[in-house]
Amino acid sequence: MNSKDSTNSKDTNNQNSKIEWNLKREFQPAIPFDILISRKQELQNRLGQYGILVLYSATEKLQSNTVYYQFRQDSDLYYLTGLELPSIRLIVTYDRMILFSDQPDPENEVWLGIRPNHTELKQLCPIDQVYSIDEFNKQLSDSLHGKLRLFYGFGQNTTNDAEIFAKVDSQIRRGRAAQSAPSAIHHTHSILHQMRMIKSDYEIKQMIEIAKITAEAHRLIQSIVEPNIFEYQLEAEILSVFKNHNSVAAYPTIVASGANGCILHYTSNHHQIGENDLI
Known part of the structure; x- marks a missing residue:
C-alpha cells in the first residue's frame, strides 16, 4: 500500500x-x-x-x-x-x-x-x-x-x-x-x-382500507389477464399495488390457474395460463 x-x-x-x-x-x-x-x-x-x-x-x-x-x-x-x-x-x-x-x-x-x-x-x-x-x-x-x-x-x-x-x-x-x-x-x-x-373504530377503518387496496389489486389483474401470460406476472402486478400503498401481503400470493386451483396453498405461481383457464 x-x-x-x-x-x-x-x-x-x-x-x-x-x-x-x-x-x-x-x-x-x-x-x-x-x-x-x-x-x-x-x-x-x-x-x-x-x-x-x-x-x-x-x-x-x-x-x-x-x-x-x-x-x-x-x-x-x-x-x-x-x-x-x-x-x-x-x-x-x-x-x-x-x-x-x-x-x-x-x-x-x-x-x-x-x-x-x-x-x-x-x-x-x-x-x-x-x-x-x-x-x-x-x-x-x-x-x-x-x-x-x-x-x-x-x-x-x-x-x-x-x-x-x-x-x-x-x-x-x-x-x-x-x-x-x-x-x-x-x-x-x-x-x-x-x-x-373485538375491533375498535381504528381497526375497522384499517380493515376497510386494506379491503380497498386488495380490491384495487384484483381489478388490475382482471383488466390485464389473458391467455399465455404466466401466473407470476399476475402475482407481480398484485404485489406492485400493495407496495405502492406501502403495504405488504398478509400471506403468500396464490395465483392458481387451471388444475392448480385444486391446490389449497398453491404458491409456486409459475404455470402459463391457458385458453379458458379458471384463475
Missing part, C-alpha cells in the same frame, strides 16, 4: 464514522398512542391484581451469511406495542408494563438500520419502564411474586418455555419465602385473543 492508498483508506474510515453518527433517529408509533394506551388498560383490567402476562418477540431467522429473512413480529406483542423489533420481551401486570430491550449498537445500526434506544421506546408505546435483556430474570422474579395466574404463549419456542417454567418452578420451591407463585399457567390466547376479536 502506498501513501495515496493509505490516505484513501483513512478517508473511507472517516466516511464510515460519519455515516454512523449521521443516521437520522426518527421514529413514529406504528399504532396510534391512544389506541395502545386503551389496549394496555383493557389488558390490565382483565389481568387484575393476581394476573401477569409475559410475551417474547419473534425470533430472527438467518437466510444466508449475514442476511436474515424478513422479520415478522409476534402478533400479540405487536398488538400491545406496535414494535417490530427482534430480541425484546414484555411483562404486564395490573399496574405496570415493562419492556426489555438492549440499547442499540452503533455498528449494527450501520448494517441493519436504526433501533430505538430506551428513551425513544417510551415515545413509541405506553411502557412504564425499560430494562436491558440481562435484567429480565430479576424483574420476572419480582413480578411473579404474589401472582396466581400466569399468561404465557407456551409451545412456540422451547428455549423460552424452559426459561419461564424454570422461573415458576423456582418461585414455587421457595415456599413461604415467596408467599405465593402462579398456580396456573394460561396461554396468552385466552386473554389477548378475546380482546383482539
Whole structure:
C-alpha cells in the first residue's frame, strides 16, 4: 500500500464514522398512542391484581451469511406495542408494563438500520419502564411474586418455555419465602385473543382500507389477464399495488390457474395460463 492508498483508506474510515453518527433517529408509533394506551388498560383490567402476562418477540431467522429473512413480529406483542423489533420481551401486570430491550449498537445500526434506544421506546408505546435483556430474570422474579395466574404463549419456542417454567418452578420451591407463585399457567390466547376479536373504530377503518387496496389489486389483474401470460406476472402486478400503498401481503400470493386451483396453498405461481383457464 502506498501513501495515496493509505490516505484513501483513512478517508473511507472517516466516511464510515460519519455515516454512523449521521443516521437520522426518527421514529413514529406504528399504532396510534391512544389506541395502545386503551389496549394496555383493557389488558390490565382483565389481568387484575393476581394476573401477569409475559410475551417474547419473534425470533430472527438467518437466510444466508449475514442476511436474515424478513422479520415478522409476534402478533400479540405487536398488538400491545406496535414494535417490530427482534430480541425484546414484555411483562404486564395490573399496574405496570415493562419492556426489555438492549440499547442499540452503533455498528449494527450501520448494517441493519436504526433501533430505538430506551428513551425513544417510551415515545413509541405506553411502557412504564425499560430494562436491558440481562435484567429480565430479576424483574420476572419480582413480578411473579404474589401472582396466581400466569399468561404465557407456551409451545412456540422451547428455549423460552424452559426459561419461564424454570422461573415458576423456582418461585414455587421457595415456599413461604415467596408467599405465593402462579398456580396456573394460561396461554396468552385466552386473554389477548378475546380482546383482539373485538375491533375498535381504528381497526375497522384499517380493515376497510386494506379491503380497498386488495380490491384495487384484483381489478388490475382482471383488466390485464389473458391467455399465455404466466401466473407470476399476475402475482407481480398484485404485489406492485400493495407496495405502492406501502403495504405488504398478509400471506403468500396464490395465483392458481387451471388444475392448480385444486391446490389449497398453491404458491409456486409459475404455470402459463391457458385458453379458458379458471384463475
